[in-house]
Amino acid sequence: MKLVKLIKYLTNPEQLVELYKEQGLNTESEALLIYLRGALELEADIAFFEIEETEDDLVFEKGGIQYIQLFPLDYAIELIESDLDLKNKGYSDLEIAQRLLEYRQKDA
Numbered sequence: 001m002k003l004v005k006l007i008k009y010l011t012n013p014e015q016l017v018e019l020y021k022e023q024g025l026n027t028e029s030e031a032l033l034i035y036l037r038g039a040l041e042l043e044a045d046i047a048f049f050e051i052e053e054t055e056d057d058l059v060f061e062k063g064g065i066q067y068i069q070l071f072p073l074d075y076a077i078e079l080i081e082s083d084l085d086l087k088n089k090g091y092s093d094l095e096i097a098q099r100l101l102e103y104r105q106k107d108a
Contacts, residue, residue: 004094007080010073031073032048032049032072035060036068040068040101042101051072054069084099
């Protein structure tokens with residue numbers, strides 16, 4: 001899955017529940033983290049890891065593959081809804097994904 005596809009889940013609570021099921025995510029984890037495989041770019045595949053596994057490292061390696069943390073899942077939702085004020089403003093999923101990446105690269 002790419003970041004643009006993830007946006008629909010982050011902006012819709014019902015879809016988010018589906019994401020948890022589809023990805024087999026442990027909702028009991030202290031935090032679920034969004035990582036991008038290899039680089040912070042739109043075309044990178046995303047992966048989810050529990051904070052207990054990654055220890056919140058910004059760069060995490062598993063199975064010889066390097067992952068770079070974008071944001072904790074809950075924080076990404078908060079950014080979209082509040083801090084960056086992107087939800088229900090007419091932005092496309094692509095525009096929201098680009099803004100999240102830009103924020104991570106420059107501001108976070």
